[in-house]
Amino acid sequence: MNKIAKFPLIENQYPWMTKRPYNAYKDFLRSRFGGRLQKVCVDAGFTCPNRDGVKGFGGCTYCNNISFVPPYCKPGMTIAEQVSDGIEYLKRRYKAQQFVAYFQAYSNTYAPLPYLQNLYEQALSHPDIKGLVIGTRPDCIDEEKIAYLAELAKSKYISIEYGLESPYDRTLKTLNRAHTFQEWVDAVDMTANRGIHICAHLILGLPGETREQMLRTAEIISRYPINSLKIHHLHIVEKTALATKYLRKPFPVFEYDEYVEFVAEFLQYLRPDIMIQRLAGETNPRHLIAPRWDVRANIVQQDIEDEMQKQNVWQGKRYLLSENFEKRAIV
Ligand code: SF4
DSSP, rough: OOOOOOOOHHHHHOTTTTTSSOHHHHHHHHHHHHSSSSEEEEOOOOTTTBBSSSSBBBTTTTGGGGEEETOOOTTTOHHHHHHHHHHHHOOOOOOOOEEEEOOSSSOTOOSSSSHHHHHHHHHHTTTTTTEEEEEGGGGGGOHHHHHHHHHTTTEEEEEEEEEESSSOOHHHOOOOOOHHHHHHHHHHHHHHHTEEEEEEEEEEEOTTOHHHHHHHHHHHTTEEEEEEEEEEEOOESSSSSSHHHHHSSOOOOOOHHHHHHHHHHHGGSSTSSSSEESSSOOOOOOEEOOOOOOOOOOHHHHHHHHHHHHTOOOTTTTTTHTTSOOOOOOO
16 A cells, blocks of 8 residues: 655654555554554443433434444443453454443433443453443533543543534434534533543434535534544434335435545545544444445445545545635534
8 A cells, every 4th residue: 555645744743644545543543552452342221311301202313223233232231241241252253452442322421420430440440441432422421521531531541422423403403413513512622632532423424415515514523623533324224213204205325436435525624633433334234224335334444545545635635725715604
């Protein structure tokens, strides 16, 4: 693979970004931990305020958590047991040696702090666990929880993934996210500069968003102090409100080649220091209605990389240009 040497800022500040046309999080992790860092998924039995009635009922229109929870993840077991079982499984399967506990399903900060402390500390007590990755909603965090996580971050790797999906309030409303873009901004601001890694989560191809709006999403989130980004295309998953809508009246979803080409452009508008954790998602085919690409996420990622190499483009290539764009209203 060619060394990317066209963007000196990247070469100097992000030395792990020399193999790919984008700033890959996994390369950063190898650089920081000296090897692979494997996520062990745990299910702490949380729900979320968009399901239990505090913010809404029924959840986001696309959400079916069952579709992506790995088989070794069993919510009936304690966190310590899940971590231990998961590590044994992943050591056998991937020969990994270093792990982080991934609190993935639902909203993993949605409980009083003492309850969270017990769960997180069970995970951290395993000697092979280097840290925590915590997925949550931006309206499920507060200063007390951030202060606790910031303290943990002095000795462990702590990452929070804030679901955003779209920076457009109109889209968030259509998805029944039951939070606003400003709430995401407030959560990110509260978390920034505390030693905690901040990851944002976006879905591309949401109903009602134009190509131009999706490209602007890259510029918009580049203004906020996030460290990494997870992107995937919209999946229509069975037993969701979106599936009902889609089956009644199908709407356009990304074709494979279209998605590869789009992401290659999207990344050019993204701030170059934002690390890319994921460029495609996977849903168990048993639960997936559309789009049916039947291509594994790592192949999608490789095809995006190849497309960028072919076009001679890289993450952030147009970012400096885009900074001069007129700041339009984010609605
Ligand atoms: S996507 Fe997240 S916030 Fe939305 S309903 Fe599912 S668990 Fe709750």
